[in-house]
Amino acid sequence: MLSERRLEVLRAIVQDYVGTEEPVGSKALTERHRLGVSPATVRNDMAALEEEGFIAQPHTSAGRIPTDKGYRLFVDRLAGVKPLSTPERRAIQNFLDGAVDLDDVVGRTVRLLAQLTRQVAVVQYPSLTRSTVRHVELLSLAPARVMLVLITDTGRVEQRMIDCPAPIGEISLADLRARLNSRVVGRRFTDVPQLVADLAESFEQEDRGTVSTVLATLLETLVEETEERLMIGGTANLTRFGHDFPLTIRPVLEALEEQVVLLKLLGEAKDSGMTVRIGHENAHEGLNSTSVVAVGYGSGDEAVAKLGVVGPTRMDYPGTMGAVRAVARYVGQILAES
Amino acid sequence: MLSERRLEVLRAIVQDYVGTEEPVGSKALTERHRLGVSPATVRNDMAALEEEGFIAQPHTSAGRIPTDKGYRLFVDRLAGVKPLSTPERRAIQNFLDGAVDLDDVVGRTVRLLAQLTRQVAVVQYPSLTRSTVRHVELLSLAPARVMLVLITDTGRVEQRMIDCPAPIGEISLADLRARLNSRVVGRRFTDVPQLVADLAESFEQEDRGTVSTVLATLLETLVEETEERLMIGGTANLTRFGHDFPLTIRPVLEALEEQVVLLKLLGEAKDSGMTVRIGHENAHEGLNSTSVVAVGYGSGDEAVAKLGVVGPTRMDYPGTMGAVRAVARYVGQILAES
C-alpha cells in the first residue's frame, strides 16, 4: 500500500501538472508544496509511484506526469469537489433564470457550462422516458389529415402528421381528444400503452380505423422520441488542448459530431451521483485522451437527463466537478419551476 | 487590362495552389499546364499579376499564392460551377429522401453538405418570415393558463405558455380559437397583425384582458421566432485548415458557436443565386481567412432560407459551389413534397 506521503506527492504532481501543463520534477515539487522532505526523498516516492503505474515520464530526464490511473486515484481518494463561490452561484442563477422555454434552458446551460469549465459542454434534453403527459391535442388539418401534438410535463412539445384511412368528423375527433386526455394526462409515458389499448373499440365502426391509426402514432411518438437529443457547445475550448493539434483534436471533434456516440457516453454515466471517466476508460477511442465528467439532473429527485463536459485528461477535476454539479442542480430547479 | 494568357496563368496558379497547398513557382506551372510559353514568360506575367494584387509571395524566393482578390477574379471570371456526377446526385437524393421530419431534413442536409465538400456546413431552418399560418391552437391547461401552439406551412411548430389575467371559460376559448383561425389560416406572418387587431373588441368585457394577452403573445411569437435557427456540422473538417492551427482555427470555432454571427453571415448572402464571400470580404474578422459559399433554398420558387459552407479561402470553388447548389436544389424538392 502507498504511504500517506506518497499519496500527498501524487496529489501535488497532479495539481502542479494541471496548472503548468508541464512535467513536474522533484525539486519543483518540494519548492511549491510544503511536503517537509527533501527532493531526494520525493524522488524515491516518485520512483515508487511510477512503479505502481500512477505516473510516467514522457522521456528520460524529464519530470513526471500523471497516468490515467494516477488521475483515477486522485479523483477517487485525493480530491474533493470544489464548491463554487457565492458570486458564481448567483451568476448561474441569474443567467438561467432568463430562459424562456426548454430550448433556451438547454442552450443557456450549454453556454454556461462551457464558460465555467472552459471545456466542451454537453447537455442532454430532458428525456421523455420518465416524463408524464401534460396534454394531447388533435387538430384536423384536412378531411383525412390530423396533426397530433404531445405536450410533456418537462415543457417539450412533439408533433406528428397523420394520414387517416378515412375522413373523421370534428365531433368524433373532439370526442377522441377528450377521452384520450382523460386517460393519459398526468400519466407516465411507459404507462400509456395499456391505458389506451381498448380505446378504439368504443368508437363507431367507421371511425375505428382512424382512431387506431392515431393511437398507433401516439405510441410510436412516445417510443421514438424517447431517443434523446442533445446540444453541445464550447468547442472553441478544444484549442486549449495540447500543442500537437490536428492529431489530438480531430478525433474529438469527430466524436462530438456523432450524437449517437455522445448519447452513449452520457448513457454510461451512473444514474445518480457524478461520474468521471478518465482517458482510456472511455469506450470510444477518439476520446481516449479526454476525460468526461457527467451527472444526471432532473426537476424532482429523479434524474430525467444528463449533462457534462468533455476535456483533456489534464483538467482541474475538483473545479470541473463543482461546476458540473452546481449547474445540474440549478437546471433542475428551473425545470421544477416551469 | 490583363491579357488572356495572364488570366490563364492566374487560373493555373489557383488550381495548383488549391491542389498542393504550396506556393507555386513559374517552372512548376509550365510543367503542369500546357501554357505554351517558357517559365521566363510566366515570370513576367506573374510579376504583372502581383503588381495588380491578384497574387503574392509569402516570402522572397518562394512561389506565389493567390490573394483574396485573386480568388475573387477566379470565381467571377475564370471558373464555372462544377456539376456533380450522376452517382453523386443519386446519393444525395437517396440520403435526403429518408428524412422523416423537418429536423431530420435539416440534420441530414448538414451532414450531407459537410461530407460532400469536406468543409463546415451551415443550414438555416426554413424561415418563418415568408411562411403562412397553417393552424393556431389554444389549450387550456389550468383555469388561467393557456398554451398557444402555432403550426406553419413549412411544418414547424412553436408553442408558448400564457398566464392569463383572468380565468377564461372553455367556450370563450373555443370561440377565440375558431375566430382566430378563420382570420389567419393561410395568411402570411407579416399580415397577421392587422388581421387580428380588432379581435379583442368583439369579446365580452370580462374576457378581453385574456384575449388581448393571447393575441399579444401570438404576435410576439411571430416576431421572435422570425429570428432563425440553424444547424452546423462538419467542424472536424476544420483540422484540414492549415498547419498553424490554434491561431487559425480558434476564431473560426468561436464564430461558428455564435449563431448570431452565422445568421448574419447567411443574411448577407444574396436572396437568389449563389453568393461567395472570400476572406476579408467577410465582415466578421474571425472569418477573415475563410470563404463562405451560400445559396438560398425553398420549396417553391422563392427562397425560404439559406445554406452554405465555410472553408479555407484556399478551397475548390467550382466543386464546392456545385455541391452547395445541388444540395439546395434537392432540399427544395423535399420540402415541396412534404
Next chain:
DNA sequence: CTTTGGCACTCGCGACTGCTGAGTGCCAGG
C-alpha cells in the same frame, strides 16, 4: 513589342553540432 535563355541573387528549410540545465538514479552516511 513579346518571348526567351542565361545568370546572379535571395532566402527558407532541413541537417548537423555543441551546449545547457532540468531531472534522474544510486549510494553512503546520518
Next chain:
DNA sequence: CCTGGCACTCAGCAGTCGCGAGTGCCAAAG
C-alpha cells in the same frame, strides 16, 4: 527511513551551413 552528493542522461535551443527552388533583370532573338 531520510538526506546530501554525484555522475549521468537527454530534450530543447541556438548557431552554422549548404542546398535548391524561385526570383528579377538583361540582352538577344523572333
